[in-house]
Amino acid sequence: MGLKQRGKRNKDDKKGSPVPPIPPGGVDKPSRTTLSRPTSLSMCVIAFLGLYLFYKYYSTQRKSTQEASERPLGTDVFISSFPKCGSFWGRFLMASVYSIVTRDSTSRVTFDTIETLIPDLELGENRRNFAGHQEIFPGLRLFKSHQPYQYEPYSPSERTSLFGRQPSCVDKVGEGMEHSQCNCPNCPARFKKTVLIVRDGRSALCSYYKFQSSLNNFEGTFSDFLRDADASHYGRSWGGWYGSWVNASAAGDVQFVGSSFPNLNLIAKGGADTEGGEVYVLRYEDLKSDAVKALGGVVEFLGPETLPEVTKKILKRAVDDNDFENMKRKELRDGGGKHFKKHYPGSISNGFGILRQGESKGYSECFGEEDEEFFLGELGGANIMREFGYDF
16 A cells, blocks of 8 residues: 555656746746947947047146246347337348358348247237247347237137137237237237337327228228227237336336336336246337447357347348338338238238338327327327336
8 A cells, every 4th residue: 555655646746846837927037137239329428528528638637738838038138119119120130230240141031930930929820839939149039029018828728619619809908909919929018028119109100090091991080090099009008018117116026127217227126026027128118229349248148158149230230131212122121011911912912011211200290289189098008108218
């Protein structure tokens, strides 16, 4: 009996247990943990973040490199003036000294080569090529500009953004400038030495009016011009422009040196000790009355260690080669500078000239009594004229 029962149990085991009925909802599959596939949106976000991080890295490196390339060398010299105050003539005189001393035929001074010898930092091409500009003497580079003194120049990071917005120089400096002209390296505050060329404000503004009119940049009378900030200012009015340098001296940011103007020297001495640049004042009227002596003062300021071979004979030759008549002949021969030939071809063909009359007191044809009162008073000309030794 025991064997029979055991066999029966084995037979039941082979048949197995009864299969439970399938529930109405079907059989659930065993659950297991899996990673969901990324959606198109998340892939786009990841790609954007990657591109943004790359852009930030690239732009940071680029701005760092750009800022380094825009910083002047300790021996670089800045030549600055309000427009029509003699900076063009001053550049020719200084470049001619170099040409005579080196006897280099490739350094012949013309209206075209001047942009290679002493570049104008108002021009974008010269700013972009700043780091590669040549030395006019061993260890000496000269650059020209019309910039007033500005304390906080635009940095590369301020000048560019993710959307490429360019800030305006009108915001930073003032009216009468193109939007990018104040960008470094066109930054006076960064230079250790500056030759500041000054001219009687009345003569400068009269010449500037005729200059702008001949380029078809202004239509109207001189009185209109004088009261139109966008036309007659260059970042600032004549008084405000030179006042920016005087104020920088009073604040201890620059120091006037080698100057024969007691007011300026007093301001410089009254300022705090400065690690800023030295500023040498060169008056246009002094160049007109005794150019050899005036040019010699500039050479002395640049340093005899830089220009050891410059004699009075060389200075006189440079002056003779660039007197008013010779300068006019050069302009006629060369057709004006590169910038004007490129941007004002119509004016050039109609007789426009960079050089006008070369007179030190040629303002009477422009200024009436009311205009002079407006210039001396509301435009702040009187105080600055006194600072630089002008009578009125």
